[in-house]
Amino acid sequence: MLKGFRDFLLRGNVVDLAVAVIIGGAFGQVVNSLVADVLTPLIGALGGAPDFSAIKLGPIALGKFINAVVNFLVVGAALYFPVVAPMQELEKRRKKAEEAAPPPPPEPPEEVRLLREILSELRRRA
Structure with a gap:
């Protein structure tokens, strides 16, 4: 049972996911x-205080929703x-560049490879 747990934890996908979550948390900060x-202070300096939490429509705190949308x-x-x-620009x-590069030459047929091996062996013996 512990071997299965160890194998599960050490699978590449689990480790990659753990690293992604940690990096994502740090990047989120x-x-x-x-x-x-x-x-937000820059927006506040340009257009006044960027806090809409005081806006209410009756008992509905509409300002908090507006703050959440603006933050998003x-x-x-x-x-x-x-x-x-x-x-995206780097990927393009x-x-x-991959499309501009010429495709690699195709693999030679088996007969050609064997003939090349025979030729190199004959040259080595001569």
Whole structure:
């Protein structure tokens, strides 16, 4: 039973997933700091306080929802422009370079390989 558990934990996918979760958490902190400490104050400086939590429609706290939507859009922009867009551009360039490169020559037939081996053996003996 412990061997199965060990095998499960050491499978490549589980380890990759664990690393991705840890890196994702750390990256999430970076993005949240970028939004809270850099972009939100910048938006506040340009257009007034970016806090809508005081807006209410009767008993409905509409401002909190607006804050969540604005935060989602700012986080999305903070991820898209410096991370996703450059990665997409790099992927396009890589694919373009692969398409421009000539395809490797096809493998020679078995008979040709055998004849080459025989020829090299004869040259070695001579």
